[in-house]
Amino acid sequence: MSEAMLRAEAVHKSFGRLEVLKGISLEVKPREVMCLLGPSGSGKSTFLRCINHLEKIDAGRLYVDGELVGYRQQGDKLYELKDKEVAMKRTEIGMVFQRFNLFPHMTALENVVEAPMHVKGTPRQAAVQRAVEMLDRVGLADKLQSYPSQLSGGQQQRVAIARALAMDPKLMLFDEPTSALDPELVGDVLDVMRGLARDGMTMVVVTHEIGFAREAGDTVVFMDDGLVVETGAPRAVFENPKHERTRSFLSKVL
């Protein structure tokens, strides 16, 4: 019914009495890079987490590659998916976190082969070969046997990206991937992400890196208080913001 990779229709989400998402609608096409901006607490992380069903939405619809997230529709009835089915769907969506969340008891290589081997059932040899490829792609071919505690923040984040890529996702979600990094390490991570964008990966990136959004982003979405305030091409939004709230936010981060 739709060729969009991600489609949100009036997504609502509340935590108790706090309504965090108040009707988010947007669309990301295959190979598109969408950058999500907005002040802290505006619901960006929550929205990303809804996309792979780490949070359940209260109203609206979310589709990834044409399929409903978290539910199966039969007639006009929705059936909740089982833990296993939800997990299966998540293998198609890669996620990169602000605080990396690498598995500290595993080496870089083990982090990357973990899901292919133990979720997809890829044989060890094939999984290792692919993991080495992915780690090479993010510039860490020489760190295979390092534990996360032995890596810099930037290196850890690149391992985390390799870990997500090893599952061959259709869609990658980044939640402020460079916000926890020392300034001199941000560049390496952004370079890897630019490379991904160039190779045609579909990405939703929550970021405050305006430079990255301008260069690599196809669309910029400005969110505030649980709503999409403004959407457009990076050039239009950054140089000619239509809304006062966008303007005042941009004046703070630029």
Added chain:
Amino acid sequence: MTSTQVSESGTPAGRPEAIKAVPVRHPGRWVAAAIVAIVAVALIRSVATNPRFEWDIVRQYFTSSQVMHGLLVTIELTAISMVIGIVLGVILAVMRLSPNPLVAGASWLYIWLFRGTPLLVQLLFWNFISALYPKIALGIPFGPSFFDVSANSLITPFVAAILGLGLNEGAYMAEIVRAGIISVDEGQTEAAHALGMTRLKTMRRIVLPQAMRVIIPPTGNEAISMLKNTSLVSVIAYTELLYSVQLIYAANYKQIPLLIVASIWYLIVTTILSIGQYFIERRFSRGSGRGRPVPLAERMRRNLFFARYANRGAGGAP
């Protein structure tokens, strides 16, 4: 020559000479060590020379077949009960953290019951279970039963002993495992879920291995407690180590030397358990520099001698 003097040649990069300072001395530690040594010598002398310890009797019974049998039973009871306790503890801990209130409540109730009553009483209960339930049947409640036996033939003293020890241990292990699980950062679960792991797989492959670092040290304690708690089984006349020596001294009235025999064996097994714990801890501290157990010899040297050892071992991971 003082250490601040710059050497004539100078290092290539103009690097100043490495610091060579006289380390801080700890005279207090030496005094304390001397006092401990004196007390120790006095104690050993009195123990070795007091004839009423009857060391020859100790030697005579130390490896006697009755004692050996008791020792084996004690080790067997410890091992089986700990395995039951750990498996049960993991199940109860996961249940306790379940979003389903009925499941979490059941776990809470179990822990409340088994932690809240003395182990000795529980052992006696299991021993007398046949008075409570003369027949034990497996089947559908209020429906047909597939299988039934008399409790007396099913609950032998051995079964009563491992039920008593294992089920009680489960309650304690549950709290230890739960503490371990909640010590693992939530981001770990989130990352595992995002990679497509089910809840069960996340628990098994990501959370529990990391929780182990928190779980193992108190579990080592539990194993050592268990070893000694097996002696309570003597109340149901099951011949573990303590009951074996009691049987011997009931006949020859050599209580003290025989209790020493038992004590030495408990100490030996405790020592072996502690060594085992050290290696298991090392195995599960993969990926972290901190919290790795420090070898005993190294620890003594650090504390007793110079401060310059203090920062060793804090750096590199394996």
